Amino acid sequence: MSASLRGSAAIAGVATFGCGEMPGFTDIELLARAARAAVADAGLTLRDIDGLCTASASATMWPMPVAEYLGLRPSFIEGTMLGGSSFIAHLMPAMLALQAGQCNAVLVCYGSAQRSATFGRRELVASRRFLDPQPYEMPYEPLLPASAYALAASRHMHEFGTTRRQLAAVAVAARAWAQLNPEAFMREPLTMDDVLGSRMVSDPLSVRDCCLVTDGAGAFVLVRGDRARDCPKPPVHVLGSATAVWNRQVSSMPDLTVTAARETGQRAFAMAGFEPKDVDVVQLYDAFTINTLLFLEDLGFCAKGESGAFVESGAISPGGSLPVNTNGGGLSCVHPGMYGIFAVIEAVRQLRGEAGERQVPGARTALAHGNGGTLSSQATAVLGTQDTL
């Protein structure tokens, strides 16, 4: 499938800005700082950008204010909003537009001041009840999104004997990676007992099984592969890309232990011509500890039901056999509402060899996986250095 599309586009620039706490900034101010830095990283200026992909958790017409703010007049505009997976889902349409000659340099960007904003999560959740109702779930007062992931965790524990300790091992591994990343928001030591003893939010998930709430922005620039070779940084080619939605509400999921990542993993790997064993470094959207387990299985890194033991053995921690969420992930690095773009950025930094203390030596291939809603949307990207083409 799409042999000519494999590797046809490459990420030439990446940047983050304001990860953690940035009181006094708005969403778009954070976004603009990251966008400008990513464009500069690609050796370009904002004048060179003629494609725009962006999404917001609150503004439904978000590409318009972003184009206006940055002074862009893009000939390719992509605003598909699938929650946190959006910026990984934007890769395929951007690649198609680049290949078709509709544009030459696509800026994918996101920013959120959700931690510091005066209009915070509470108001956002309240307004969503009116703007985007879920009349068959909300009357039962689930704490969404956490309760949806908790339900999935309960089922995984029931079917496969997965334990709270194994879930906690995901959070402990993420923190160990975060301690190697100066950009990570939470870097103090975190033990198994800390996680198991922390406040329960929605059983079996405790507060340390849940992602952070931070500010932050991320951006990357996608160009045609041949052009990327002329950019200052080593290009990171998009070898495979796939997005899937099977449901929105967790109550409509056919099997709570199998996500649409099973489909996106198969499609993205098929396009890349790779298998899971070919991947050097893995970035998974860990909104909750159960996510990492589900995606390790659904993407083919573990057999179904075996991820708990895999993680508990230390396999995804620094020094383990499979480096996962090397920036500290949404659990310990950054989580400004939607995390997907940060998974891509960390993958690129690893493939460029820019990851400092947390660098996975010799990493040539990476997988970045995004999740959106309540295990609702899934998007997978397989990335590789120039010599993997």
Added chain:
Amino acid sequence: MPGAEESTMTGVQARHQVALDEGRFLIQRCEACTCHVYFPREVCPHCGSDRLAWVQPQGLGTVYAVTTVRRKADAGGDVNVSLIDLDEGVRLMSRVEGIAPSDVRIGQRVRARVADGLVVFDLEGASA
């Protein structure tokens, strides 16, 4: 006088709720592919047919997944949220009442009851 679910003047969400407000829990069954459907749709998600008829489920189901939403006492206290698989083959979010949230277990057999326009469940055999 036909029940509210016979009316074609409103969408299925409103008709489902009117029935609940009258104390009746209805799901749909597709006359084309015979699958049961829940939540209510205008079009069958299995085959695309618009021939969806209202039917009353047996009311028996099994707890498929479970969580306790932790809340402070002044916010209503802890509450169970479960996914229930009805014997008809459809799943819904609801809660199991009459026992402590921490005692709700996957696999428990439960029976539907309509309370204040909402479908909730009790352990099968429990006196309502």
